[in-house]
Every structure is written in structure tokens, then in C-alpha cells.
Amino acid sequence: MKKDIEIPEVKDVYVAAVREFNEEFRADEWNVYLINDSNKELEMVLIVSEGHDKKKKTSVMRHRLERLPAKNFAKIEFIQDDVLSLNNEFKISYFIGNQMLDKTFKFSKNSIKESALQIPIIPKKGILAK
Template identity: 50%
Template sequence: MKKDIEIPKVENVYIAVVNEYNDIYKTQDWNAYIVNDKAVDLEIVLIVTSGYSESKTTSTFRKRLDKLPAKSYAKIELMQEELFALTNTFKVSFFEGNKMFDKTYTFRKNTINGNALRPIPLMQAKGVLVS
């Protein structure tokens, strides 16, 4: 029975943590984004984030986007630098057409840092990307 269940592979959807300047507070902030590099819209996007280590666990954060247009991105949350010492997971579920897709993106502890910054697809910014 399990062999009959088709689990579609998620491609061209990324989670990026970007270091950017905040004009309002005049600070450098780290923000998490979801990037849709597909040619189609994503519908009913559900994102559940949390962080953990052997001795600590963060609260669970949930976000819903009704639609994430093709070739676009959306901010998920502001991330405090203290969280980078934890493993951070982003569980993403969405509909593309009539199919549901699901993927867990993981940033291992201490992998989000200034030395790991790379260009992010569709964004005019540098950050840490998980695909």
C-alpha cells in the first residue's frame, strides 16, 4: 500500500535567511524568507518554524500565505541572532494545482552567519539558503 502513495518532490522553493538593513530602526536584521522560483503560483502555503538543541527548544511559530505568486518571495519572520546557535527547522506545505507538497528545511546550528552569505535567487540580497 505504501508503495502506491506518490509523494511529489519539492523543487525551486527555498528558505533563505537574509541579513538586511532596517531603515526604521537603523539596525542590521536577519529575516527569514520563502522564495518561490517556480513558474506557477503556490496556494495555501503553511509554514511552521521552530528551533532546538540538546537543552533548549523555542516556541513554535506558524504562518499562512494564501498565495505566493510565481517568481516571488515573502518574509516569514525576524530572527534573533541567539537562534543561530540552535538547529532551526521550517516545515513548509503548499498546494500547486491540485497536489499538496511538503518539505522540511533545516538550518543546522551555527550555519547562519556572515561568512555563509550567498546571492539569493529573485532577491537583490545575500543570505543563507536551504533548498
């Protein structure tokens, strides 16, 4: 029975941490974005995030986006420097048409740092979650 269930693979959807300057606080900060690099709109996007290691655990954060258009991105949340030393997970669930897809994106501890790479769609440098 389980072999008959088709689980679609998530393609062209990413989570990225981007270092940005906050004008209001006059400081650099890390922001996490959801990137839709596909040609289809994502609907009813649910995001659950948390940071953890063997000794510490952050609060669970929940976010929702009604829609994320094709070839677009949306800011999910600000991430404090204190939690960069933890494993940070972002569980993303969404619909394309009537099909639900989900994937857990992970930033390993200390992987979010200044040596950033180019990321899809966003015209800034950042780090993609795995």
C-alpha cells in the same frame, strides 16, 4: 500499498535567511524568506518554524500565506541573533493546483552567518536552508 503512493518532490522552492538593515531600529537583522523560483503559483502556504538543540527549544511559530506567485518571494519572519546557535527548522506545506507538497528546510546551528551567498529571486545575499 505504500509503494503505490506517489510523493511529489519539492522543486524550485527555497527558504533563505537574509541579512538586512532595519531603518527603524538602525541595526542589521536576519529575516527569513520563502522563495518561489518555479513557474507555478503556490496556494495556501502553511509554515511552522522552531529552533532547538539538546537543551533549548524556542516557541513554535505558525504563518500562512494565501498565495505566493511564481518567481516571487515573501518574508516569513525575523530571526533573533540568540537563536542562530540553535538548529532552526521551517516546515513548509502548500498546494499547486490540487496537489499538496511539503518539505522541512533546516538551518544547522551557527550556519546563519555573515559569509552569505547569492540566492534565487531576491536581489540580496543570504543563506539557503538545506
